[in-house]
Structures are given as structure tokens and as C-alpha cells.
Amino acid sequence: MLIKDSKKARDTELLVRFTEWYCRSHHQNAKREPLVSTGTQAGIYGQRIPLLCADCAEYARYAEQRTELCRHDPKPFCSACPIKCYKPSMAAYSRQVMRYAGPRALFSRYWRQALSHLINGRRVGRRAPATPPADYPQAENSNND
């Protein structure tokens, strides 16, 4: 369970807020509902439950689960992590969301986190092995597509 206000919870909240921005601008015609997930149950989004379409909600739940299963302590930003543990379809979703939301975050109330993300991601990212070790914990119902 993600613990409210832990670093993992804060990183997850940021990622899902980004997803919410992305969804709002890209999926206007989809039905968007308050997210139901272990993260919302744990209260990591506070009173403002993210509104997401079905696809974005699936991604958000996946991201929560990956973060929860992350072995690193402290957890690095995923972009800076040597273990890329997302399955390819979700990694692609993540890139789309970040490409849209990353630059916008610098002008939001999340700018501090976004800036440190940018700096840390640049410094240690981009030299990662492509696949996680075989014994890395897999999310439930994850399939390798």
C-alpha cells in the first residue's frame, strides 16, 4: 500500500496529475470518471480525485502498482532508473504523457518536483538496460505485449 506523503506517494501523485492533464487535453470526448485505485483508497490524491478516461485510468493503476513494487529505496524518478520495469505499451503511454505534461509542470504548483525530475533525469538517465531482471516483481495481470 502506498503511504500518503511518502516519496513514492508524492511521485505517484505527480505522475497521475500529469496523466489527468494529458487526458483532459487529449481525451475530451471520452467518458472521464474519478479514478478508483489503491492510490485513491490510500488517500494519496487528497480530496481531489483525478478524473480519467478508461485508458488513462488503466495506465494510472499500472503506474501506481509499479511504484508500489519498486525495489529501490529511495525510489529514483522512473526516467532515471537503471531498471526499466514498465511493459512496452505502458512505457510508450508514459512517454506520451510526460512529453505533454513535463514542460507544463514547470509553470504549475509542481514546478519544484518537475525541475528536480528534469535535472536528475538528465544526469543519470539514458544509459539503462532495456529489460528488468527476470526476478523483478511483476504487476498483477501484467502481460508482456
Ligand SMILES: [Zn+2]
Ligand atoms: Zn485519457
